[in-house]
Structure formats: C-alpha cells, structure tokens
Amino acid sequence: MFESRLHKILFEEVTANNIIAAINRTRTQHNLRPATGNPELRKAAKEHAANMAYFQKFGHELPESDYPTFHDRMQLANFSYSDAGEVLAAGFDDPSRVVHLWLNSPTHREIVLHPDITDIGASVQYARTGKPYICAVLGISSDEDSDYDDDDDGPDLIDLVAKYGKKAAKSIWKRLTKS
Secondary structure (H helix, E strand, C coil): CHHHHHHHHHHHCCCHHHHHHHHHHHHHHCCCCCCEECHHHHHHHHHHHHHHHHHCCCCCCCCCCCCCCHHHHHHHHCCCEEEEEEEEEECCCCHHHHHHHHHCCHHHHHHHCCCCCCEEEEEEEECCCCCEEEEEEEEEECCCCCCCCCCCCCCCHHHHHHHHHHHHHHHHHHHHCCC
C-alpha cells in the first residue's frame, strides 16, 4: 500500500514535473529525444497557467492578462528559440491522460512530437475552485551552447530528493500519511 501511494504521488499526480515526464516518455516511445527542462520556458508556462487559473478561463490568449499572447509570454521568458509551441489542458488530474489528449489533436501532437524540440517548461496552477490549469511550452533552442546531454534521461528520484531535500520529503510524507 505504501509503495502504491508513493508511486501515485511521485508519478501520477498532475504536477509540472509529471507533465514533463509524461511528455518525455511519449517522445521516447516515438524514438525522439526527451526535452530538457528549461527555467525560461517554465516561467512562460507558469505565467499562463496562473492567469488561466486566476481568470478561470481556458485558452491560448487571455486579453485581460499582462501577457495575453504566446508571443508576449515568450518575450517575458527571454528564451532564444527558432520555434516553439504551447499546449494547454484544464480540469485533468492524470498527466498521462493529458498527454494522450494532446496526441489526439493534430496541432498539439505536432508540438509534443516535433523531432527537433530541445527544451520544455510546464506549470500546473489551481483556480479558487480547485480546478487545475496546465500549460507546457516546448521549444527548439537557437542557443548554440545548449546544455542537452544525450545520456540524460531527466531527473530520477534520487536527483529530485537531493534537489528538493527536506521540504519535498516532508510534503511526500504528509501525503502518504493522510487518512
């Protein structure tokens, strides 16, 4: 029971890291290299997910926000790219289901499975109602000094614990010991 609850918390809850992991699993299944997490793209994704949650509106353009268009958010992120795309979801609590839905849309599938994608950022933000709003931004870096490492399959659990330390361990423990 403990192991199944831990697995759900680490891999099945809708979090930014789990969205990225699900996208990268899908890319790997299609013989594409995984995208590398990028803080600039995370900033663009967080800005949009937070605004969708705040305004409780779903869409690629939010005229009422400070950064209403994808182009505006990419300028905010200051990510040097040759191409980029944004995929959105709302109301889902399973990252694999979200990616599955994106793959069933030709436009979103093209973004997720673009063979030249190098970088990714994602965010999950919650509205006052508890509804999750998900945004992932994938891009092709035009920076010639890319940090991509072909041998890197992304962070594993040991890396995550080392990175987030006690705070993550306490959060996971609280979730595991909930009745």
